Amino acid sequence: MKQFNTTLMAAMAMAIGLSGAPLAQATTPDNQLVIATSLAQVLSVDPQQGTEPKTQEILAGVYDRLVYSDDAANNTIKPQLAETWEIDNSGITFHLRQAAFASGNQVTARDVAFSLTRLLKLNQSASAYYKSAGYNAQNIDSLVKVIDEKTFRIELTDKVTAEDLLYRLAMGISSIVDSVEVERHVDHDDYGNAWLRTHVAGSGPYTLRRWVPNETVILETNNRFWGDAPAMKRVIMRHVPESQTARLMLERGDVDIANALTAPDVKSFVGNQAFRVEQVKIGGFYVLAMNAGRKPLDNPLVREAIAYGIDYEGITGTILGPYGRQRNVPVPEDWAGAIANPDWSFQPEKAKKLLAQAGYPDGFSLTLKTIAQPPRVDIATALQANLAQIGIRIEIKQGNGADIVSAHRARDFDLLLPQATAIMPNALGAMNDFVTNPDNRLAAKNAGNFVWRSAWDIPELNALRNQASSERDAGKRAELLTTLQEKFVAAKPAVLPMFESFFPIVLQKSLQGYHTNLWSLNRLEHVTKTK
Template structure:
């Protein structure tokens, strides 16, 4: 079964490194890769804290995990783990000989330190594994070093081995240099303040410079355990304006652009010297409705909004290569996905639902969104759609830190987040939409999308937990189908609108670049040909 589609991409041209580059441009050197992107959401480079999409690509190249997920083969592969054994009660990992960038050896103690640190920090990054019963209280007894090169992770009653392996292959499974990190611990912060702006990994590159909303510069790690990269330097340049990024890509200032508008992506369709890769993330562009605010606490109002959005029109005019309409939180071509409900644009039905809910004259609210393509245009289109059914919506744009903070603090009416699948299965895709074990304010579960929307779903959460612990694959898949049906019937407050793709435009000089569905794209195997 094919969960993700990711083509091997060829191609790119290189360019100037810094934002203050002179007016004369030349192709970037063959030993450098320059990626034009948006760094607005890169808030922390601590791998046990930073979860944003663009952060993940930086972390994927500076850290290793025990295992990685190869989206081209749909298989898990060893990274720091040369092999692993699965038994009825746990998973045992056998480590390869590797060094951190500092020269310190990678040991089982580093793996244990990293994973326990994830739960001790208790940031949103830990949410995906906490749902399986791992937390600050249990981690030290469940995650242990058998010897210097062997790590044992015991299973809880809430997880099957396959799901645990997929979660460990994500960015939160990154292994940090415990010896180096412990040198920088201040006030029992587990080294977080230092790791926010530094790296301590064993990946193919090391961080040399990070200027927020400007540039991230990585340089080759001479102590990397794998094959040496032909790239000496990788630069992520903050290019939030799509037209500027398009021009820079055309004239060779950047090799790759991954934050273009749909129109600018289409500009390169069929253009000689460029390749478009449309990576299927398994995630969604969603509409978060704050069920703790009136009138969004009313299921009829949420249904009205669902019937008041022109998904097909927005998909055609705005998303294009960024996605396709889908209102069930499992991609339509994944095993176990159910058909889409009839939540098409139906203004008359939407107005009738508002009247039934007690709002015949509508009401006013706000839509918050990160100022980034394609979400700003989506917010504007939704604003216009809602006006047709009597809802006045004001769009509030902000940077990543502002909007993410508002989302985590439940400080919004409507908000447009994006999700990724926790793993390439129906249950993995459902996790962001059906996981909320404790909706109380005291739980402060800000890493949980459903909690952020103040949507209390004890029945859905219970079914999700039962499905996660079910060992029979066929039964687990049937439970995933039932979870989708129950989700639709619940008038969701975390509402999937579009299956999310990640279009990446690459210059044909770049060879071996393949976008990863979770943005964990490693570039150490990338090579570049001479410019024409």
């Protein structure tokens, strides 16, 4: 987690009632954590299905994974349910700790095998991260092995290194579920999905007490948790989509954390000694997805014109602020192996010439779909104004998480504003979403694949990504990744990274021990409050 403000200066003024008498600032209970957030994209809490960041925040508390990525230690892989492991030339063997699920069932190697097998056979979009590493529903049974009750082994494929596999095993989609409990709720061979969409079966420090979509999530301590008992006995996530409302709740002390504020509201807390403002670097991007399966977006010249028709600098300065910075290569600029940014900038005359070359001298009309939450709505409005200057007329259609995610997965859009996230804290992990599309056919139904959703057929990039993923030699892999980035830019991508995305949060200064994670898997068992 990166500290966003360094010097905290002024104290908060106490609220003054209409009568003129001072009112004490409200505070949340000492053993309760309250978070003002947006729950619009929380559609399922099945860990092998839900991939959205807010879903991951819930999964982090109720499930464990074999290992986790420690942001505070340069994303080093560390033990969670696995106490130790050994890596050899063909696979990884894990030795599990003594732990129990919230149900009381013991965590065993069978549960690990069941969870990873379930991920591939359930075949939801979450499985794409393992498919790109060579695992699938047909081969997973032969690649996982229960050696004994506390020993589990997974074999490497020819498309993944041990390091890359460990990072995948640290993702929320690799959460270990209680196989005994889940199998009790299987309905018509659904792998328990109907039940796990709204229930949990984990071994984490918390369990799900209540979830009301677009309203609230309540977590309560799991008394069977194998680690230290959390100081926060209850965690409440409140759906507060209006930034000003969340800001006022934070100022009054009604919530401890706000993580869905607009850039101006985040900035309003900078310099206030009662709060801490932090900027989380997630290795992700705000993306303009263009449907290359529709005219005129199938034309690379049109996509290039759009890239030159965006005022990245203006949007960064007036809208994004702490939410991001311009970056048109899908690797954060300060990560090892990142190439320089192309010259894409707001050049309307150049963009018009490209449109004319493509056969559209008078422009055309498109729709742009976005989830109705900051800062995406403001980005959409800015894009509408920018592209109007080159003759592209944009109609904005806002929707909730279910609407927009479904449209994206169904290829039902012209333009759409999704976010992409790195699957590993390295160049290959950052690029994965942008250069993976093994089968672009509609019949492939590969909605878990970010590029497939834009119908962008990229056999050369996909093959080069596979080559880099299987390369064990670090020097050769670095060369391949440089070439991959260069070819991505040259292809005039239909999945255009516009801004590297950051995740700003504002916390009460009294809150200690709140640590973020690359994939929003923010563990809460060590959170405390000081006086």
